[in-house]
Structures are given as C-alpha cells and as structure tokens.
Amino acid sequence: MEKAVSLILDGKSLSERIRGKIEEEIEFWASKGFRRPTLSVLLVGDDPASQVYVGNKERACKKVGIRSLVYRLPRNTTTEELLDLIAQLNAEEEVDGILVQLPLPPHINQQEVILAINPKKDVDGFHPENMGRLVARMEDGFVPCTPLGIDLLLRHHSIELKGKDVVIVGAGFIVGRPLSLLMLWREATVSVCHIYTRDIAEYTIRADILISATGVPGLIKAHMVKEGAVVVDVGISRVGDQIRGDVDFEGVKEKAFAITPVPGGVGPMTVTALLLNTLKAYRRRFGLSVENLL
Numbered sequence: 001m002e003k004a005v006s007l008i009l010d011g012k013s014l015s016e017r018i019r020g021k022i023e024e025e026i027e028f029w030a031s032k033g034f035r036r037p038t039l040s041v042l043l044v045g046d047d048p049a050s051q052v053y054v055g056n057k058e059r060a061c062k063k064v065g066i067r068s069l070v071y072r073l074p075r076n077t078t079t080e081e082l083l084d085l086i087a088q089l090n091a092e093e094e095v096d097g098i099l100v101q102l103p104l105p106p107h108i109n110q111q112e113v114i115l116a117i118n119p120k121k122d123v124d125g126f127h128p129e130n131m132g133r134l135v136a137r138m139e140d141g142f143v144p145c146t147p148l149g150i151d152l153l154l155r156h157h158s159i160e161l162k163g164k165d166v167v168i169v170g171a172g173f174i175v176g177r178p179l180s181l182l183m184l185w186r187e188a189t190v191s192v193c194h195i196y197t198r199d200i201a202e203y204t205i206r207a208d209i210l211i212s213a214t215g216v217p218g219l220i221k222a223h224m225v226k227e228g229a230v231v232v233d234v235g236i237s238r239v240g241d242q243i244r245g246d247v248d249f250e251g252v253k254e255k256a257f258a259i260t261p262v263p264g265g266v267g268p269m270t271v272t273a274l275l276l277n278t279l280k281a282y283r284r285r286f287g288l289s290v291e292n293l294l
Contacts, residue, residue: 097123149269167207
C-alpha cells in the first residue's frame with residue numbers, strides 16, 4: 001500500500017491568516033482614537049543575514065499597521081552607545097517594543113544589552129525576567145519568537161504535545177533552551193541534544209516530535225527519524241544558490257507524518273510571533289487584556 005503524503009506544516013499561509021487578524025485589531029483600536037503600536041529595531045553592523053531579517057520585520061510591521069523605527073548603527077558602535085540608545089527607548093512612552101537584532105558584533109557585551117531592555121518592552125523575550133516567566137508558566141511574559149512560532153504552528157494543526165516525546169537538536173539561547181521550557185509547559189517529555197551529545201540518532205529515532213535548530217544543512221537524515229514523527233526544521237543555511245534546512249527534506253518526508261518546509265515553515269512564524277508580542281506589549285501599555293491574542 002502506498003504511503004500517504006506527509007502533512008506539510010505551512011508557516012507561510014498560517015502567518016498570513018494571523019497577520020490579517022493582527023491588522024484587523026490594530027485598525028479597530030486606531031478607529032477608536034488609539035495610536036498605532038510602535039516597534040524599535042536596533043541593528044548593529046552590516047551582517048547580510050541580519051539585514052535580511054530586519055528588512056522582513058520592517059515589511060511585516062508595515063503590512064499590519066505597526067510603526068517600525070529601525071536604527072541601523074555602524075559596526076564600531078560601543079556597548080555604552082548601544083545602552084544609551086536603549087535607555088532612551090525604554091523611556092519613550094510611544095515605543096511599545098524594543099528588539100536588538102542578534103548576533104551582535106563580538107566587541108559588544110550581549111548580556112549587558114539584553115539586561116538593559118525594559119522587560120515590558122522585550123518583545124524578543126530574552127530578558128531573564130521573561131525567561132523566568134516562561135519557567136514559571138506565567139502567561140503575561142513574552143515567549144521568544146521562534147519557540148512561540150513553532151508552538152502556534154503545532155497547535156494550529158492540532159498536533160498534541162501532552163505526554164509526547166519531544167527531541168530538540170540544538171541547545172542555543174535563541175531557540176533550543178527557551179523551546180525546551182515551552183515544550184515542558186505543554187506537558188511533553190523533552191530531550192535536548194547538543195554538540196556534546198554522543199549519539200544524536202539514539203535520541204531522534206525515539207522522538208514523536210523532532211525539532212532541529214542547529215544551522216547544519218542536512219544534519220537530520222531519514223534513518224534518524226521515527227516512522228510517523230512530526231519534524232520541525234528551524235535551521236536555514238545558504239548552500240551555493242540554495243536555501244537548505246537542517247533536515248534532509250526529500251528523504252525524511254517519506255517517513256514523517258508532518259514536516260515543515262525550508263523556506264516557508266518556521267521562518268514566517270518567527271516574524272509573526274514578533275508581531276504578536278508587539279501587539280501584546282501595546283495592549284499592556286493601555287491596560288488592555290493580554291489574553292486571547294488570537
């Protein structure tokens with residue numbers, strides 16, 4: 001009997017639907033005389049990938065009616081200069097969200113920068129206060145954008161997490177670690193693999209839901225994936241003139257129940273989660289409920 005075609009977890013189409021709802025809400029508040037939400041984005045240096053990401057965020061904000069203020073700073077900007085700008089934006093009443101595009105140049109103290117952002121404007125969700133709220137399962141904090149985007153994508157497709165074996169490959173600060181906390185929040189059993197894990201395939205083959213966030217093209221092969229697993233590919237790399245993910249898509253889709261494409265899977269959901277976090281910050285500034293954002 002021929003195997004059924006894997007379910008493609010299409011982040012692009014879901015993002016468009018969610019962004020449509022965000023736009024409707026912003027227009028509603030604008031019609032009531034409220035100002036529009038404002039997001040400040042700080043980009044230091046000229047890293048090509050960061051330039052693309054910031055451009056994507058600018059366009060997404062414009063489309064839904066969020067005012068975006070992008071500060072493009074030279075690579076030789078000092079930690080102190082960046083902290084001064086963050087202090088100004090923290091004090092600015094009309095700025096709802098602040099995002100510092102990572103990674104920063106190596107001479108800038110990233111930890112100091114993250115700590116300097118007002119947690120109530122930290123729409124990236126990296127401030128220790130927001131990370132702590134994630135640990136404590138408090139709904140009023142900001143969940144980092146990629147983990148939140150993955151959660152929205154899985155929930156939209158009614159993929160159950162409770163009691164499932166979730167394996168995350170990659171223990172980075174931006175995705176792996178906060179995602180593991182969010183998956184625990186969803187009552188999954190979570191394993192996190194990293195560079196020192198001795199046999200990654202020993203873990204991945206058991207996963208009901210396998211999420212890879214390493215940036216190593218083609219790392220996850222078909223023999224590493226359980227039949228009927230859900231596979232989420234966070235990685236994105238340029239190989240020649242192609243965009244590749246962590247997962248060998250053509251091989252793995254033959255075994256997976258559901259799989260994300262690259263591009264068009266997690267990437268659009270990350271930007272959409274940023275828009276949701278900005279809307280959440282905006283609601284809170286006006287004393288509005290931060291529940292039921294969708």
